[in-house]
Amino acid sequence: MDADSRLMDAKSRARLEELKNPHVNKIIEHYTRLCRPAKVTILDDSKNSIDYARALALKNGEEKQLKTKGHTIHFDSYHDQGRDLVNTRVLLPKGLKLSKAVEVKERNEGLKEVFGLMEGIMEGKEMLVKFYCLGPENSKFSIAALQLTDSAYVVHSEDILYRQGHQEFKRLNGSKNFFHFVHSAGRIENGVCIDIDKRRVYIDLEEERVMTINNQYAGNSVGLKKLALRLAISKAHGEDWLCEHMFIMGVHPKGKDRVTYFTGAFPSACGKTSTAMIPGQTIVGDDIAYIRPAEDGIAKAVNVEQGIFGIIEDVNPIDDALIYKSLTTPREMIFSNVLTDGGIPYWLGMGKELPKKGINYSGEWHLGKKDGKDKEILPAHKNARYTIRISELENADENTENPEGVPVRGFIYGGRDSDTSVPVLQSLSWAHGVFIGAAIESETTAAAIGAVGVRKHNPMSNIEFLTVPLSVYIENHIRFGDDLDKPPLIFATNYFLKENGKFLNEKVDKKVWLMWMEGRVHGEFDAVETPIGFIPGYEDLKKLFREIFSKDYKKEDYVRQFSIKIKNLMEKLDRIEAIFRQEENIPDMFYHHLVQQRERLKEALEKHGKEVMSPLEFG
């Protein structure tokens, strides 16, 4: 018997033997030797295994029970409240390059460093081994994934967020065709990890594995989320499909007997989940999609996940009725980094007064409490989240588990800008749409560690995760659509337009934009051609606002919201061009669209002499 099997009980050994996979055995052996856990537990897809991880998270203090049945709370360390952009590195052999925006590290050096830090990191702890499937089971879209971790919270989260995969591993027939993730929270005190300075997230494309240590925040620790996204992007681009940071939703226009599927990419905290959860529509997934060309010349997509790790801030009965209801009724779910008082969770913007004391991500909290830098600690973190299964939601789409995926008729790219883009527009063509997606800008939010409110360029909202050069990513996008008979229409949204510091739109207005996009797919609305793309006509929006909200949409509101801000748009083009000129081998097609867009804006400026043009002038 070898070292690691002595650390397992008979049940664990049997679960492993069933797979007959020497690669899995080798991986477990390697990391058991390196991390030296006191015990190794192999879990399968059974309810027993799922209950085991949940109970262990409660027993070891990573989670606490809340009052409502099935609800638990987990805290991350005070300094582990978002994705770590600095210590997350793609390991690359010398000489290979990625986009400038992605942190890389020479592979051998990175492996040596992280393996050094992993030595004995699980001493005295239990290593859990769990099998998952990224995408629906038994589907050509899907990828098997193996998780090793000493955090029961990570496994509990993954049991909610991903499909079980022990069966899927059996179907591998001993092959090496799977991703693997090794995580350790490192030393823990009061349920949170303490060696944050030694936090590392190293992505090894060559072995399709990620080693992530000294963290718990799910964006850093949960292998199957943003770590698998990085591995899958590299895989997809070698195989002519797309792996996107996108939701998938079914749009159901009232009175019409049809569903139209859309995917949408929005940088964190730009309205992605709340778009996918618009009342009256159905949700397939809210974060990551695998998209493939299908036989009939259209694109099809599956949700990589089966759950939602959503931002809880501003979820309230008015703006996000569906989610609010789900978060306040009994079901299995995990709250993270909210405030609790007497076993009840509270968060920012929930539409209720918050208690003046309680327990939050800083420990015992009271109003006015400050941190070591004299900064006032908010009652709940701005990136506080909830973890829930989509099947628990009343708006779950009927095709969530369809191994064939759903047909995608529209891509939506959403940014966050207060003074440049219109609320909704349609691209002039597929390639123009790729240009628009590649030019997304967004003011930064709390989902990643760093300054908040800085305008950042985030192509397809995927920049952090690009494990292929930006040029390859854009080129493959252009080709993907060109090869389809009926590529999805491409739209761009901006819910955050402001005038004199005030938002120009209500949060719920996004439903109108969505219905306009859906109608466009079916050729039901005309559009106004402007230098930046097609925008809705006033009469169509007026009709939609009346139908959906019984609201009178005023012409002056339309004019303010859909004005073409030529000067700001030209400045944006300059910013985008400056960024892309620093990248190598960007396809000519991209610059063609950039130059054309600038020419069209210039022409309009010369013709009308106005830096802000009313949309009515294009009608």
Ligand code: SPV
């Ligand atoms: C996001 O911020 O895009 C998320 C949450 O989906 S995280 O797991 O942090 O990536």
Ligand code: MN
């Ligand atoms: Mn995301």
